[in-house]
């Protein structure tokens with residue numbers, strides 16, 4: 001049984017048919033990437049999985065449970081974390097408060113402290129800025145905070161939406177190193193990226209999305225060699 005599976009998922013924004021029958025799986029322990037151009041439906045896919053929107057038809061299953069109609073808070077509590085595009089941190093709350101919000105169902109204050117300490121171990125810069133408001137952090141620090149917050153519920157599967165967007169190359173490297181390290185520690189990852197080169201360098205497998213439909217599905221190594229991927233997403237001849 002796959003940890004996550006989508007079966008013939010269709011999603012809509014009013015009359016806009018954004019996902020036109022998506023079927024994909026993520027196995028426990030994998031890093032799977034979903035690549036595609038702007039507007040392909042990558043964020044919509046993650047939003048449909050995390051319950052921010054519900055599929056018009058089709059099925060989303062996590063750990064053997066149908067989560068297609070579940071609300072976002074229940075899906076997070078079930079072990080599925082989502083770090084949204086644009087980070088989604090609370091600009092008027094401090095780093096500490098943002099992290100506390102990430103652990104909203106955790107009653108034990110000691111557990112919250114331990115998880116926060118783990119986030120600071122991953123991203124020491126956040127610790128130095130613990131009382132600073134989220135909105136005053138740099139783009140890279142906001143991405144670190146968004147990831148650390150996504151980890152506060154100790155997800156089995158973490159979905160990251162364009163974590164490298166707008167970051168300087170050295171920070172892109174750092175974020176991808178953290179993704180690999182989290183995966184080594186047992187967190188399954190579904191990574192959405194326009195930066196296909198980076199994504200395919202850390203992922204085990206990938207899917208290519210075009211206009212709401214999956215057009216390719218292969219190992220990352222094969223996708224890196226694929227002519228369509230090379231011309232359309234890697235900018236190579």
Ligand SMILES: Nc1ncnc2c1ncn2[C@@H]1O[C@H](COP(=O)(O)OP(=O)(O)O)[C@@H](O)[C@H]1O
Nearest residue numbers: 013016018036037038039040041042043044045
């Ligand atoms: N809130 C929205 N309202 C209407 N259409 C939307 C909305 N969000 C996304 N879309 C449309 O859905 C399609 C997929 O968008 P999205 O999932 O954001 O793509 P990606 O993340 O791959 O760039 C696009 O055609 C986009 O214009």
Ligand SMILES: [Mg+2]
Nearest residue numbers: 042043044085
């Ligand atoms: Mg997007």
